[in-house]
Amino acid sequence: MIPAPHIEIEGLTVHYGAKPALRGVSFTVQRNEILAIIGPAQSGKTTLLRCLNRTLDHERHARVTGVIKVDNEDIRRTNNVYDLRRRIGMVAPLPVGLPLTIYDNVAFAPRMAGITDRAELEQRVERCLRQAALWDEVKDRLHTLGTKLSGGQQQRLTIARALSHDPEILCLDEFSIAIDPVTTMRIEDVLKELRARMTILLVTNLVQQARRLADRTAFLFNGELVELDATEKIFSETPRDRRTYDYTHGVFG
Amino acid sequence: MTKRGHREIIVEWLIESVIRLCGISAILFVFGIFFFVFREGGAVLFKDFKFGEFFFSTAWYPSSPSHVRYGTLALLAGTFSVTVLAMVIAIPFGIGAAIFVSEFCGPKLKETLKIVIELLAAIPSVVWGFIGLTVLNPLIIRLFDAPIGLNVLNGGIILALMSVPIIVSIGEDALKAVPDSYREAGLALGATRWQLIYRVLLPAAKNGLLAAGLLGVARAVGETMAVLMATGHAINIPTSLLDPVRTLTATIAAELGEAPVHSDHYRVLFVIGILLFLITTVVNLTADLIVRGVRKK
Ligand SMILES: Nc1ncnc2c1ncn2[C@@H]1O[C@H](COP(=O)(O)OP(=O)(O)OP(=O)(O)O)[C@@H](O)[C@H]1O
Ligand SMILES: [Mg+2]
Numbered sequence: 001m002i003p004a005p006h007i008e009i010e011g012l013t014v015h016y017g018a019k020p021a022l023r024g025v026s027f028t029v030q031r032n033e034i035l036a037i038i039g040p041a042q043s044g045k046t047t048l049l050r051c052l053n054r055t056l057d058h059e060r061h062a063r064v065t066g067v068i069k070v071d072n073e074d075i076r077r078t079n080n081v082y083d084l085r086r087r088i089g090m091v092a093p094l095p096v097g098l099p100l101t102i103y104d105n106v107a108f109a110p111r112m113a114g115i116t117d118r119a120e121l122e123q124r125v126e127r128c129l130r131q132a133a134l135w136d137e138v139k140d141r142l143h144t145l146g147t148k149l150s151g152g153q154q155q156r157l158t159i160a161r162a163l164s165h166d167p168e169i170l171c172l173d174e175f176s177i178a179i180d181p182v183t184t185m186r187i188e189d190v191l192k193e194l195r196a197r198m199t200i201l202l203v204t205n206l207v208q209q210a211r212r213l214a215d216r217t218a219f220l221f222n223g224e225l226v227e228l229d230a231t232e233k234i235f236s237e238t239p240r241d242r243r244t245y246d247y248t249h250g251v252f253g
Numbered sequence: 254m255t256k257r258g259h260r261e262i263i264v265e266w267l268i269e270s271v272i273r274l275c276g277i278s279a280i281l282f283v284f285g286i287f288f289f290v291f292r293e294g295g296a297v298l299f300k301d302f303k304f305g306e307f308f309f310s311t312a313w314y315p316s317s318p319s320h321v322r323y324g325t326l327a328l329l330a331g332t333f334s335v336t337v338l339a340m341v342i343a344i345p346f347g348i349g350a351a352i353f354v355s356e357f358c359g360p361k362l363k364e365t366l367k368i369v370i371e372l373l374a375a376i377p378s379v380v381w382g383f384i385g386l387t388v389l390n391p392l393i394i395r396l397f398d399a400p401i402g403l404n405v406l407n408g409g410i411i412l413a414l415m416s417v418p419i420i421v422s423i424g425e426d427a428l429k430a431v432p433d434s435y436r437e438a439g440l441a442l443g444a445t446r447w448q449l450i451y452r453v454l455l456p457a458a459k460n461g462l463l464a465a466g467l468l469g470v471a472r473a474v475g476e477t478m479a480v481l482m483a484t485g486h487a488i489n490i491p492t493s494l495l496d497p498v499r500t501l502t503a504t505i506a507a508e509l510g511e512a513p514v515h516s517d518h519y520r521v522l523f524v525i526g527i528l529l530f531l532i533t534t535v536v537n538l539t540a541d542l543i544v545r546g547v548r549k550k
Binding site: 090 | 432434435438440441444452453457
């Protein structure tokens with residue numbers, strides 16, 4: 001028997017004004033799976049993630065139709081969107097260090113979730129910073145501004161922050177753009193460990209990264225889900241769709 | 254070199270010279286004002302000026318024939334009380350309104366509100382004074398059963414109304430300058446609207462918001478006409494909001510015309526000018542230090 005999917009997306013369509021950004025996308029993600037999402041610029045990858053945590057609600061011109069279920073619950077109808085967002089960790093492509101100290105950045109979500117115990121907060125902050133491979137570099141200056149860190153460090157700070165509320169789904173949107181290869185590998189190792197506890201959606205354009213991490217890979221093109229298959233199959237010489245082959249083999253940009 | 258190259262160099266040089274001239278003349282004007290004020294004030298300041306009386310006496314009898322007194326304590330108290338009351342009202346209202354305009358209202362309402370705020374900012378101060386005199390005065394008399402409605406309360410409210418538009422528009426600019434990615438990040442972490450404002454937007458915009466508040470203070474300290482009309486113009490250390498007071502600025506405005514030029518009275522009014530100048534300098538310096546301290550952290 002196939003276990004119930006963790007995330008179920010059915011006929012998801014998004015328009016910004018009159019312009020479509022996603023066209024009837026449907027797929028499911030299993031619990032503890034790592035799903036890579038690839039696709040050229042403007043293909044709707046970020047839009048897809050923003051539908052999932054419903055921050056797209058705040059985009060005035062965006063219109064969304066379709067169904068997204070997490071644990072069989074229709075999240076587009078949920079009455080507690082804050083609770084939903086606390087179940088999802090989101091890492092944006094460019095680091096957004098909130099204008100707070102390193103410590104406060106990571107303690108932000110736990111505090112909002114009502115954790116006030118100092119020891120517990122400190123423990124959590126340390127754990128998340130370690131997971132994001134940042135602890136050793138910042139442990140002596142936890143109370144300086146997060147925005148003073150280097151680009152790559154800030155990106156790892158946002159990863160630590162996304163882990164800080166123990167999400168059951170972790171979304172990473174091209175997280176390694178600003179990070180050097182060695183640190184990227186360290187974080188990838190962490191992701192492999194984390195998958196035991198969470199489902200991971202990984203937007204990436206690094207073929208090797210998708211290959212190293214993802215069980216399955218989805219190829220988005222122009223707002224359309226061209227195909228979703230085992231990662232090896234997508235990157236092989238014989239994916240089901242011609243466009244996938246063209247993209248993964250660099251036939252078009 | 255080509256002909257075109259020559260022309261570009263000349264045009265460049267011309268533009269630069271004009272800009273430099275503007276800059277230098279601005280500085281010269283400021284120094285000119287300093288010089289003028291300090292020359293008049295200095296003439297009494299360095300001639301056995303009674304500093305003790307000036308700062309600590311409430312007796313302001315500038316044109317008494319027998320015993321002339323130049324004590325500004327009551328005037329200082331007047332300026333201080335009206336300004337503090339105005340800020341207590343205007344800063345929360347102004348920042349609150351800035352948050353509303355920037356974060357809560359739709360684009361249409363936002364445009365309308367911004368126009369209204371600009372209109373409010375453009376109302377001349379005499380008109381505000383007139384409103385204090387004809388609207389607030391009877392209202393305060395009726396509500397508080399006071400003998401007269403021209404007092405600290407009236408002046409404070411009028412000054413608050415005058416400062417709010419400045420605070421709102423600068424505060425709104427400060428909030429608008431907070432990148433949307435901060436909002437997105439805060440929301441993605443599960444922040445409610447209030448948590449987002451309180452924990453992300455206010456810290457991110459705090460320098461701008463502080464500047465908004467301090468410009469409001471500066472406006473209130475320097476305002477003359479409206480407080481002259483609304484505060485009752487009585488030299489008095491206020492013990493309640495319903496006491497009439499007189500401010501430093503109102504004193505200069507009211508007496509400079511009748512004081513004989515170069516008389517001691519005339520010159521002491523300039524010393525008051527210097528005092529006002531010092532107060533605003535201190536406010537600005539404090540602002541600067543706070544902002545810098547905030548940055549360093
Ligand atoms: N806030 C917005 N307002 C209007 N249009 C938007 C907005 N965000 C995205 N779009 C449009 O939606 C389409 C999909 O954008 P999206 O950011 O989801 O693509 P992406 O696959 O993440 O691209 P990239 O690889 O460049 O990050 C694009 O055509 C984009 O211009
Ligand atoms: Mg994107």
